[in-house]
Amino acid sequence: MKSIIIYFAFLLSSFAIGSLEAQEEREQKEFNLDSVARVREIKEQKIKIATQEEKDRLKKEIEKINKDLESGWYEKEEAEKKKKEAAKLAAENIRNRIAIIENEVDIAERNREPGTYLELKLSKGKINLGIDKPEKDQRIEEKRTKNDFVIAFGFNNALADGQSINDSDFKLAGSRFFEIGWAWTTRVFENTNWLRIKYGLSFQLNGLKPTDNRYFVQNGDVTRLDEFEYDLDKSKFRMDNLVVPIHFEIGPYANRSTDGHRRFSTEDQIKIGFGGYAGFNIGERQKLKFNDGDDQKIKDKSSFNTNEFVYGLSGYLSFGGTALYAKYDLNPIFSSPNTEIHNFSLGLRLDID
Known part of the structure; x- marks a missing residue:
């Protein structure tokens, strides 16, 4: 069991x-x-x-x-x-x-x-591999302000009221100007570039060569042109100015975007600038060269009663970096009681970036 x-x-x-x-x-x-x-x-x-x-x-x-x-x-x-x-x-x-x-x-x-x-x-x-980062806007916009090296040169002259270029007291070919400076250009609007402000600092040299064997003579408050006693090989009067030019610049532009960079290019575009300048006369001098039996050279750095404060109007028409440039001094070259004559210039201007 x-x-x-x-x-x-x-x-x-x-x-x-x-x-x-x-x-x-x-x-x-x-x-x-x-x-x-x-x-x-x-x-x-x-x-x-x-x-x-x-x-x-x-x-x-x-x-x-x-x-x-x-x-x-x-x-x-x-x-x-x-x-x-x-x-x-x-x-x-x-x-x-x-x-x-x-x-x-x-x-x-x-x-x-x-x-x-x-x-x-x-x-x-999501797979977290330790490389996740917040997305960023990779668009890089061209800076609104850029700068250029400026050189200008050409013909210079001066006229009194009612005087024409044909009866000017100064040689047309021999009187010249030169300007050198630095300019900044700022785009006024954020998303368009049709209007710019161009401003900077420039050093101007305005030269005048009197006609008919004449030179400037200072007698107290009066400065006048007088005939020199010898045949002048050279008679040149120069005024040096330090000015601040300001221009409004308009014109078409190319809206380009490459590799995330946005550019408002004005290369190969017509540009028109209009504005003026103001500054100070920082020096003047007269150079004379003649022969009185010996070769003589005279450099006269008298004041010649020139106005210390200078201001005027200027403008340019450019294509690319080369412009036709003109400027006109609103202030007379010589202070009262002298005859009012105003300096003006016409030439080429180069903006080099």
Whole structure:
């Protein structure tokens, strides 16, 4: 009887153990199937989120390009080029992010402990590799102010009221001017360049060569032209001024955008400048050269009663960096009670950047 009971108990235990093993195997299969489905779900979720993010980013970039096109930042051809580049970048980003997601999930699944679920933080579908940075506007706009080295030279003369150039007291070919300085040009408006302000500091040398063997003579407050006692090989009067010129400059421009840089180029464009200048007379001198039996040279640095404060009108018409330039002194060369004569110049001006 005892032997029968032991044998029956052994059979019952064997049946119970077999049932438990079968149930465990069935549960493990169900768990594995559930795990596979979960992995697939995680991958699909992350891929969907990543793809949508890139599409949203592309949409915003296209909208920004369209706004820039409307505001004149880009030309139409440049805008289309930017859109194609943005679409290509989005497609490459989607492809790379999908590959990263698949690799990340495969690594996590491969290292998962048996009997545990695969847990991955979606973090809105982003893979943080330690290189994510806030997006910045890569557009770089040309500076509103630039500077140029200025040189001007040409013909110079002076006339009294009612006097014509034909009966001027000074030689037309021999009287010349020279100007050298530094100028800054500032774009008045942010998104257009049709109006600029050009200002700076210039050193002017205005030379006059009297006609008919004459030279300037100072007698108290009076300065006049008088005939020299010997034949003059040279008679030249020069005034040196330090002035601040200011011009308003108008004209067309080319709105260019390359490599994210926006330029308001005035190269190969017609420019018109009008304005004036003001400053100080910082010196004058008269040079005489003659022969009285010996070669003689005289440099006279008297004041000649010239006005210390100088101011006038000026303007230019340029193409590129070369301009036709004119200026006219509103102040008389000599102070009262002398006859009012005004200096004027016509020549070329070069703006060298």
